[in-house]
Amino acid sequence: MQQTHYIIDGYSLLHRKHPGQLGNKAELNRFREALIREIDQWLPAGNRATLVFDGQQFSRAAQSRSGEFHIVYTKANQSADAYIERLCHEQATPEQFTVISNDRAVIELAAAAACSTQSCGVFLDELARQVRSQVRKRKQVNQQAKGPTLGDFFPDEPK
Numbered sequence: 001m002q003q004t005h006y007i008i009d010g011y012s013l014l015h016r017k018h019p020g021q022l023g024n025k026a027e028l029n030r031f032r033e034a035l036i037r038e039i040d041q042w043l044p045a046g047n048r049a050t051l052v053f054d055g056q057q058f059s060r061a062a063q064s065r066s067g068e069f070h071i072v073y074t075k076a077n078q079s080a081d082a083y084i085e086r087l088c089h090e091q092a093t094p095e096q097f098t099v100i101s102n103d104r105a106v107i108e109l110a111a112a113a114a115c116s117t118q119s120c121g122v123f124l125d126e127l128a129r130q131v132r133s134q135v136r137k138r139k140q141v142n143q144q145a146k147g148p149t150l151g152d153f154f155p156d157e158p159k
Contacts, residue, residue: 002096003046007084007115008039008123009101010053010071016102016120040069042130050087052080081106088113 014022014031022028036051043049048068055073074083084099088110091097099110102120110117 003048004044004116005097006043006047006049007087007097007099007110008049008051009080009084009099009103009106009120010035010051011080012101012103012106013120013123017124036071038127038131041134042127043069052083054080081109085109085113088115091115 010032011022014028014035017035018027018031022031032053039049039051048070050070050072052072052074055075055078072083074080081103084101084106088094088097088099091113094114095116097110097115098118099106099115100118100120100123101107101110107117
């Protein structure tokens with residue numbers, strides 16, 4: 001099975017997920033951190049992800065969440081779009097890369113570099129399915145772990 005390296009346009013994804021809600025810096029930080037946690041939990045085993053944010057307001061360099069998930073805040077003189085474009089064009093095997101963005105220019109640049117593309121909406125639907133699946137699995141584990149209850153031994157009385 002071929003591994004995929006997801007290159008995610010961070011603010012494009014945040015704007016799709018929280019339209020009109022990113023004006024407040026505190027909210028933006030909260031939404032960004034929540035998105036980072038979701039992607040970290042979602043990332044399929046054996047795959048990689050690079051989440052790219054415009055870094056003009058940050059002095060942080062690239063951060064690594066795990067060996068397979070990296071968060072990049074671009075340099076002040078570089079946009080996330082330019083960073084993503086460079087990543088796409090530097091790859092020897094672009095077919096292993098999927099760029100996630102709603103920015104038409106980013107999508108066109110990725111496709112021109114022979115990378116796969118995916119809209120933010122499709123990606124967010126996939127994240128939501130994964131979260132629902134994890135919740136169901138936790139409920140099943142919790143129900144199995146509980147063991148029998150008194151109701152199992154004393155059924156409801158007839159009416």
